[in-house]
Amino acid sequence: MAESDGQERTEDPTGRRLSQAKEKGQIPRSKEAATAAVLVAGMAGLMLSGRSLGLALLEVFRSSFSLEREAVFDPQLMIEALATHIAQVVWPMLSWFAVVLLAAILGSTLLGGLNFSSQAMMPKLSKLNPMNGIKRMFGVQALVELLKSIAKVTFIGTIAALLLRSNLSHLLNLSVEQLSVGLMDALDLLLWIGLAICCSLLPIVAIDVPFQVWNHTRQLKMTKQEVKDEYKDIEGKPEVKGRIRRMQYEMANRRMMAEVPKADVVVTNPTHYAVALKYDRTKPKGAPVVVAKGVDEVAMKIREIAREHKITQVASPALARAIYHTTKLEQEIPDGLFMAVAQILAYVFQLQAYQAGKGNRPTPLPDELPIPNELRH
Template sequence: MAESDGQERTEQPTEQRLRQAREKGQIPRSKELGTAAVLLSAAAALLMLGDALGEALSMVFEQSFRLERAAIFDPATMMPALAEAIGGLMWPLLGMFAVVLVAALVGNSLLGGFNFSTQAMMPKFSRLSPVNGLKRMFGVQALVELLKSIAKVVFIATIAIWLLWSQFDHILRLSGETLNLAMKDALELLLWMGLALCLALLPIVAIDVPFQVWNHTRQLKMTLQEVKDEYKNTEGKPEVKSRIRRLQQEMANRRMMAEVPTADVVVVNPTHFSVALRYDKDKPGAAPVVVAKGLDEVALKIREVAREYQVPVISSPALARAVYFSTKLDREIPDGLFVAVAQILAYVFQLNAWRKGQGNKPVPLKDDLPIPDEYRV
């Protein structure tokens, strides 16, 4: 289908296009599927409740024909008789109606699912336009629906005529049977003939359902430009996205810097890396956690905050790089770095105790901490 700008609708509808169409009430629906579900459920209900319905009808006929002439003109007699007749037929009929109602709801929602759209309920003045009405009446879609209807009528009529012809002798024999037997036999015959006609709808449903899905997708197809415009509107312009990412990064950095004063030590590569670690000694089985880390300017800012709040800053280039690349923010360090970090923390705790006059001055850390080769960067 050509557009005014010369582009064709060659692209499959996107998820957003399908969602917007659903919000407007534009979903694939098959009338044939709903009709077949209702008719087949009615036939099944008759199959289950046919005996009870036949007995109720027989009772109503018998009671009606036994009424005397005087009782027919007596309201005091007729009202109880009417109530008894209605009561006898009510339960079989209510059972049938319940089955048909459920089938109608389920059958019409099998294709497209259940959908409630307020936009579809809103009045549209375009529907009142005679020109648009004529287009709908004499358009391609109307022609397709007309041909489908003619084909359905011819097909179902052919099946119905064949069924009547094949059961013609059986139908004639009903007149020679007793009332009870004739009613039961007639109901059984109607049931199986009705079931056969309902089953004849299944080939129509098998053709109509894929057609409705294909037609719905065809109507929602998009041009390449529409896909690009939708992506741009959804994802945003590159400069806007860049600014959003920058603001998000700044907010994350501010939250991270607020955690630096709670750290026990900051391990640094003097020029590029800084990693702030916190260890909860009172928590059994706890491991050191990375509360802040950064490169270059962020690393410098972490060191400045650490010195401001008197958090020890230890230079260990290999360990700083290993923790930075192996551990995410707010996560525990890997097992392979426990020994090296433990030596750092032990040195810091001894240093803090010595500064408080509670111990000897710790031995300076070795330059080569035990860092496994797989963590060295």
């Protein structure tokens, strides 16, 4: 289907397009499925509850024709008799109605599910336009529906003719049976033939359901430009997205900087990189965790906060780069860096003890810490 700009609807509908269509009441529905469900369930319900319903009706007839003459002219007795007759019939009828009602709901919602759309309930003046009505009557969709109806009538009529032909001898034998036996036999045969004719709708349903799904998708297909426009609407304009990213980056930075005062040591490049590490001494099997990291201006801000809170800073360019490139925030350092970081933490803890007057001055760290080649950057 060509659009005004020459583009064709070649793209499958997006989730948003399907959601909007559902809000408007545009969902795939199969009338054939609903009809077949009601007919099959109705016939099956009659087969299950028909005996109790027939016995109830028979009792109503018997009691109705056995009324005494005085009761016929007594309004009070007639009202009581009517109530009794209704009570005798209502429960078998209600069970059958319940089966049919449940089948009608399931058959209607089997394809498309339950959907309540206020937009679909709103009156549309365009539907009152006679020209639009004529177009619908003589349009392609009307022609398709006409062909479907002819095919259905032909198919079901053929099935009915075959069933009658196969049971012709049984039908002819009914005339020689006793009245009571013949009636029961005829009713039984009628129910089975009716159920078989109703079941002949199932192949039609099997064809119609996939067709309705395909047709619904086809009607909602989009052009490439519509997909692009929708993506822009969802994602927003580039400048807005950029501003959101900047705000998110700033918020993440603020949260990260708030963790720097909790660190045990800051490993620096010493100018371009800075990594803040925290080690929980109550968890001997745990590893140091990166609570903050950054380069250039962010690294400078980390060092500044570390100075303000008197966090020990250790210059180790290779280790700072290795931690920065191999470890994410709030993650433990890799196994290969345990030895190097352990030496730095031991140095820091000894230095803190020395500054507190509880130990000797620690031995300076070696110029080269043990860093595996695969973790060097």
